[in-house]
Amino acid sequence: MDVVERIVSEVRAQPKVAWVAVPLVAAAMFAMAAGRKYYNETIPKSMWAMQATEKGKIELRRVPVPTPKEGEMLIKVQYSPLNPSDAHCAMDDFDESIVASYPHGIGYEASGIVVGSGGGFLPYWAATRKWRVSARDLTGVGKFWAEYGVVSVSNMVPLPSSVGMKEGSLSNINPLTALSMLVIAQEGGHKALVHTAASSTLGLQLIRAAPRFGVKIVAVVRGEKNERTLLEDMKHPADFIVRSDVSSFESDLKRAVQTTGATLAFDAINGEMSRKVYEALPGKALMHVYGELSGESMPDELASKKNDPVKPYSYYLVGPWLDAGGFWRKLKVTWYLYSMLPRELSSSVFREIDLQDSSLIDAVYAYAKNQKGGKAIIRMPAAAH
Numbered sequence: 001m002d003v004v005e006r007i008v009s010e011v012r013a014q015p016k017v018a019w020v021a022v023p024l025v026a027a028a029m030f031a032m033a034a035g036r037k038y039y040n041e042t043i044p045k046s047m048w049a050m051q052a053t054e055k056g057k058i059e060l061r062r063v064p065v066p067t068p069k070e071g072e073m074l075i076k077v078q079y080s081p082l083n084p085s086d087a088h089c090a091m092d093d094f095d096e097s098i099v100a101s102y103p104h105g106i107g108y109e110a111s112g113i114v115v116g117s118g119g120g121f122l123p124y125w126a127a128t129r130k131w132r133v134s135a136r137d138l139t140g141v142g143k144f145w146a147e148y149g150v151v152s153v154s155n156m157v158p159l160p161s162s163v164g165m166k167e168g169s170l171s172n173i174n175p176l177t178a179l180s181m182l183v184i185a186q187e188g189g190h191k192a193l194v195h196t197a198a199s200s201t202l203g204l205q206l207i208r209a210a211p212r213f214g215v216k217i218v219a220v221v222r223g224e225k226n227e228r229t230l231l232e233d234m235k236h237p238a239d240f241i242v243r244s245d246v247s248s249f250e251s252d253l254k255r256a257v258q259t260t261g262a263t264l265a266f267d268a269i270n271g272e273m274s275r276k277v278y279e280a281l282p283g284k285a286l287m288h289v290y291g292e293l294s295g296e297s298m299p300d301e302l303a304s305k306k307n308d309p310v311k312p313y314s315y316y317l318v319g320p321w322l323d324a325g326g327f328w329r330k331l332k333v334t335w336y337l338y339s340m341l342p343r344e345l346s347s348s349v350f351r352e353i354d355l356q357d358s359s360l361i362d363a364v365y366a367y368a369k370n371q372k373g374g375k376a377i378i379r380m381p382a383a384a385h
Helices: 003-013 015-034 084-090 121-129 173-187 201-213 224-233 249-260 272-280 318-340 360-369
Strands: 046-054 057-064 072-082 109-117 132-136 148-152 156-158 192-195 216-221 241-243 264-267 286-289 313-315 351-354 376-379
Touching: 046 084, 046 360, 057 360, 072 084, 072 121, 072 360, 084 360, 109 121, 109 148, 132 148, 156 318, 173 192, 173 201, 173 264, 173 318, 192 249, 201 216, 216 224, 216 249, 224 241, 241 249, 249 272, 264 272, 272 286, 351 360, 360 376
Parallel strands: 192 216, 192 264, 216 241, 264 286, 286 313, 351 376
Antiparallel strands: 046 057, 072 109, 072 148, 072 376, 109 132, 132 156
């Protein structure tokens, strides 16, 4: 006789204990249900997914629907964005720590509806309530350019009603990276930081969110149009904006660093830009590089600065930073993310492409070569229903 049957038998024999037994029965039944796999709708055996089939080549393939394990949930994906990191994944332009095997999935973040649980209280509860969630998986290769995806409890955030599914699909990589920069600045006692590619989606999120953390942003942009966006649309102080396409760039940057007291920098461009930003920082500072928009790698003269005790220079990824901080860091950043998504960390979408659209593959190839043209998201079949 299992625990539920024993409790029911006790209730029948001693009605007076029902006030204690009834909630125990309910809890026991919930625990039993939560410990098993659960689906709130019929799940097909196969699905459409965009995958890398060899280095530099992607295809739309029919593949098995993944099965969630305990502590995981299955989501029916609605939207997944095309970020620079996704382009690197699609083209297998990984760093040396990742060894890709073929075929493999693509896509590090998405929005969707929870349709299944692999076991566990929260996955079961989310599945029974059909939560709208933003999901991420920032390790290894991606997986969300597909009709279904599996996500762990620690890598999803329930979407507030004020955030739509399109915006929700953009709620992880850029917003988390922007938040991490500000948390690093705040916890490290940095009053200001330098950020390159400051007119990007991430750059605008960083500028909007910075006042909440009391951090000033030295915004490095290229071109009059991007400068005007920050001045007129973002109301960013003119003294904090530096154009990299003018001959006075290096002196302008040093002046802005001195004016703001910046002792921290995040560079999305790398190469010669990294060298110039590093040299503009004071003698005691910290510099991170988190992208290679220039197509150039770390300058030779900075390679020796990785472990510099006074002014270190290093590569940065938000995923390892989150993991290194453990549960409390994830909880703190998730709270900021949840509260700031509708405003400071919102994103604008310039293009939508259906997963099964024949132009998607060419669009990914083009974006991988030249990461411009606004934010694009991939619309899954579920989003049309």
